[in-house]
Amino acid sequence: MGRRGKKKGRPVSGWVILDKPVGMGSTEAVSKIKWLFQAEKAGHAGTLDPLASGMLPIALGEATKTVPYVMDGAKVYRFTVAWGEERSTDDLEGPVTETSDKRPTEAEIRALLPKYTGVIMQTPPQFSAIKIAGERAYDLAREGEKVEIPAREIEIGRLDIVETTPEGHTVFEIECGKGTYVRSLARDMGRDLGCYGHIAALRRVEVDPFTEEDFVTLPDMEAAAPSAEDRNAGVALDFHALDDFLIDTGAALDCLPQVALSDDAATKVRLGNPVIIRGRDAPVEAEEACVTARGKLVAIGAIEAGMFKPRRVFSV
Known part of the structure; x- marks a missing residue:
């Protein structure tokens, strides 16, 4: 029987609360952080779409054992709904599927909010990671197949209007539980208002127990990390400045x-x-x-x- 290979990386543990930029996938972000910290193990607590920005909690080392507790925590999103168009992906990525000249008034939108507060039933988007007969819904959707995704129970603690933009879009802030699809919310509100709608911008600002005060950016971490030249040169690397960005593993267990x-x-x-x-x-x-x-x-x-x-x- 062959011997196990030696683990690669440092036995570093803790949480990195990344302010993920638009355009970067969650898996790509985890790989980048793992490389920067030269960590043995890394994982994230809840996918964030490439078109979304904001909080992506990334666990290193022993902190990966606490990921389920963060995934179960309440989330806060700030998002913008563009009215007048529904899209196949319920965000800017997909083609337009429905249009309307109608634009809702703020009073009409406010009157609708109680319907989307509390415990409600929600149907996930066609382009989602939900498994249908063993396959991801987004894989089936990309093949042009329209599938029936059953509605499921979610909980929304609050849903507030933040502002109306000069373009007539509405900016909301939502506090919600695990499994909530904000894209579905924009789709369903648009249909209820008779004008259609899709997500034009989405940012996650909190994942309990972490807040915006815990945010760190990739440029800040890259500036603190050992350079690629030093890594390739095989010299002793100093990670002290980078490790200062870590939040203790136990912080995930405040619940x-x-x-x-x-x-x-x-x-x-x-x-x-x-x-x-x-x-x-x-x-x-x-x-x-x-x-x-x-x-x-x-x-x-x-x-x-x-x-x-x-x-x-x-x-x-």
């Missing part, structure tokens, strides 16, 4: 109860053993919680009858 452990208890947990939770405010029961030691994430697990039982352990 969970958190309990501090002693060093001895943390050692037991890292070996996969349960420990008694101590402290006046420590929960007695919790389906899911995380434990820390010296401010660093140790494990995620359950608390049963005052005993923490680790399910996923993090390296120091």
Whole structure:
């Protein structure tokens, strides 16, 4: 049996909250960040279309274990709807499929917003990553096949009008849960208003627990990273300035109860053993919680009858 090859890259862990530019795909962005940090492992918490800009949380190393918690977090988008045209992709990328001379008034739009607030049913776009009989909907759509995508339940916490542009487009801000398609929202509102509509601009500004204050840009990281010449020269590389952009892995778990452990208890947990939770405010029961030691994430697990039982352990 052959030996496993040595892992390539640094064992660096944490979150990069990238302000993704328009034109870059999510997979391309992850590859770029992974290369800049020379990380062993990287992944993102929620795809952002190439035509969209804004927050793409990228996990490095041990932080990839916390990706599901960020994906489940609430998102805030700022988006612009252009009225008068519906497009095949529900955004600027696809050809026009329907047109109308009608333009909605702000009063008409405001009257419609309650219909799109709360728990609603939404049909994803034809050009989406939804799987239909094992195939991605966008692959079928590119082949010219029109498929029936079942509506599904989503939750929209708020939907506000920000402004009306000189071109007559409407800028909205939405706070929504996992699985919401903003492109579908523009399509459906346009149909309800009898004028059609599509997304002209889309920017994600928050993914709970991260906010705009956490944004970093590619140019800033490229300026702080070791140069390509140094990497190719094989000299010792200094990543200190680049690593300053990282947010601690545990930041993704603000949604969970958190309990501090002693060093001895943390050692037991890292070996996969349960420990008694101590402290006046420590929960007695919790389906899911995380434990820390010296401010660093140790494990995620359950608390049963005052005993923490680790399910996923993090390296120091």
